[in-house]
Amino acid sequence: MKIxxxxxxxEFVNIMQKELHKLEKQLNEKIETVLFKNxxxxxxxxxxxxxxxxxxxxxxxxxxxxxxxxxxxxxSKFEDDSVNPVLFKSFGKLKKDRIKLDLILLIKxxxxxxxxxxxxFILFKTDxxxxxxxxxxxxxxxVLDRKIQINIKDGNRFDIRSTIKxxxxxxxxxxxxxxxSGTIVNVAFIKEVSNKEVVMDNGEIxxxxxxxxxxxxxxxxxxxxxxxx
Numbered sequence: 001m002k003i004x005x006x007x008x009x010x011e012f013v014n015i016m017q018k019e020l021h022k023l024e025k026q027l028n029e030k031i032e033t034v035l036f037k038n039x040x041x042x043x044x045x046x047x048x049x050x051x052x053x054x055x056x057x058x059x060x061x062x063x064x065x066x067x068x069x070x071x072x073x074x075x076s077k078f079e080d081d082s083v084n085p086v087l088f089k090s091f092g093k094l095k096k097d098r099i100k101l102d103l104i105l106l107i108k109x110x111x112x113x114x115x116x117x118x119x120x121f122i123l124f125k126t127d128x129x130x131x132x133x134x135x136x137x138x139x140x141x142x143v144l145d146r147k148i149q150i151n152i153k154d155g156n157r158f159d160i161r162s163t164i165k166x167x168x169x170x171x172x173x174x175x176x177x178x179x180x181s182g183t184i185v186n187v188a189f190i191k192e193v194s195n196k197e198v199v200m201d202n203g204e205i206x207x208x209x210x211x212x213x214x215x216x217x218x219x220x221x222x223x224x225x226x227x228x229x
Contacts, residue, residue, distance in 0.1 A: 001029055001111065006036045006056035012096055016055070019103050027111050053110050055094060122170060124150060124160050131158055136175075139189045139200060141167050143182035153189070155202075175223070177216050180209040187223045 003020070007013055013035060020031050034051070091110045094102045122138075124131045137153040147159040148167055167184055168176065175187045179198055183206055192199035195213055198206045208216060220226075 001053065001114065002032045002034070002051050003053045003055065004034050004036060004051040006038065006041075006054065008037045009096075012099070015099060016103065019100060020107070023104065023107050027108070029111060031107075052114055053091075124158070126158050126160055135171065135173065136186070136188065138171070138176075138186055139202065140183060140185040140204075140206065141171075142184075142206075174219075177212075177219050179212050179216050180207050183207070187219055190220055190223075193217055193220045 005013055005016060017033055020033060024031050091106050091113070092102075094106060120135045122133050122135055124133060133150070133152065139151045139153055141148050141150050141164070143149075143164060144159065148162045148164070149157055149159050151157045162170075164178065164182055164184060168178060171184065176184050177187055178184050185198060185200070185206065189201045190198055191201050193208065193216060195210075196208055198208050198216070200206065
């Protein structure tokens with residue numbers, strides 16, 4: 001677990017690091033901490049996505065929009081409800097006068113959540129970069145120019161060197177269905193299915209082979225909770 005600590009009180013940060021070191025043994029998880037005096041220093045040095053968790057005082061230096069997709073907690077010296085944690089994917093507030101108690105609860109809560117959440121991420125290597133992708137957001141994968149094109153919910157797509165067989169093994173999820181020899185779809189994004197084609201939520205029409213038709217149709221019915229003949 002990689003944690004960014006953004007606070008200018010050295011004594012507090014030292015205490016926090018010692019407590020985090022103790023938690024490593026309890027969780028059997030290596031905890032790496034990187035210290036920053038303020039939000040500007042953090043953003044100048046690292047990408048927001050470099051960390052699993054943030055501890056920071058809410059200030060103008062930290063852009064709420066930048067942190068909105070990350071998991072954060074707040075460091076506050078006293079009770080202060082002026083900041084609404086709902087703005088962030090927050091695990092709560094860490095009170096400086098209750099650090100030992102609050103930190104244990106927050107880190108354990110974050111650890112469980114992040115461990116479960118990371119199981120839904122897959123790393124794909126393209127010719128130029130490594131892409132981290134949420135498995136449930138993959139709409140479909142298809143063979144294109146001897147590569148596998150992966151289509152994502154937000155409309156982005158990228159190509160990797162792989163095969164349909166390897167992709168099925170990588171995805172390893174009952175929600176991904178092979179609809180023909182070169183295409184895998186996520187059942188969650190299927191809008192319509194007939195004997196010969198599958199219509200996705202984004203309007204794309206994909207070919208459904210005769211050999212896969214029955215299995216796909218049954219899987220879609222089961223996913224939709226459709227029990228009629």
